[in-house]
Amino acid sequence: MVEAVQGAGVVVTGAGGGIGAALARRFAAEGARVVINDLDGVKAAAVADEIGGIAVPGDASAIVADARDALGGSVDVYCANAGVAFGGEEPGQPLDEKSWALSWDVNVMAHVRAANALLPDWLERGSGRFVSTVSAAGLLTMIGAAPYAVTKHGAYAFAEYLSLTYRHRGVKVHAICPQGVRTDMLDATGAAGDLVLKPTAIAPQDVADALFKGMEEDRFLILPHPEVAGYYEARAATPDRWLAGMNHLQQKWEEVR
């Protein structure tokens, strides 16, 4: 039980389905008042109806003011969850600029813009909680998906920056870094996802459970797949060995796709 969640005003972006909907359901079950944001207004409204929340459709980059109004004046917890993934890149082909731009915008800049809008109030009050749905790709990279892997590293670094800058001023930050989670996004990852992510994929509610456990324990890094801790250590300790292992996966993917 996380005491601070009962009655709190919570925003979850990209909550029309997948991990965001699971986070919204769990916060609502714990007694929070929840704003459900999604670009897809129909999906956002369906989740809001289901859990007694409030739908605020639109681009996650610019919803803090509307969400604050919907919650009666303040946001206590902000889950920057909306994300986009492009994958299946052909080795040797130039990477598409549009995919890069949208990935930066949604996976990184939406978090920056939300933090800019939230921090003045949080610093004045001396409290606030920023939850970033990153990905294990933000710690470990992902084959065939450069814009995703690079921007998720950016999202992770931004969450670290927020935590180290504001933790003594009452702002708590959590970075959730799962591997495969059974959602529409995973279904769209093709052969690379089949190889790397699907064998150990978990359910969206497992991610919500991991977040709540991490909040109880006051941890920054939330690893719904605990084995990611060992991979992250190996990457830091022996980068060439780790890269050789990842290249082995790349070659396997090139054989099967």
Ligand SMILES: NC(=O)c1ccc[n+]([C@@H]2O[C@H](COP(=O)([O-])OP(=O)(O)OC[C@H]3O[C@@H](n4cnc5c(N)ncnc54)[C@H](O)[C@@H]3O)[C@@H](O)[C@H]2O)c1
């Ligand atoms: N599924 C996985 O395997 C996996 C693993 C690690 C991390 N993640 C991350 O989890 C988050 C949620 O992904 P998911 O798997 O639930 O995906 P999903 O595709 O099921 O849901 C993402 C939702 O975000 C919405 N969205 C996209 N752009 C938006 C924007 N600009 N503003 C508002 N909403 C927007 C979509 O409409 C969609 O409903 C993402 O950040 C993703 O990168 C997913």
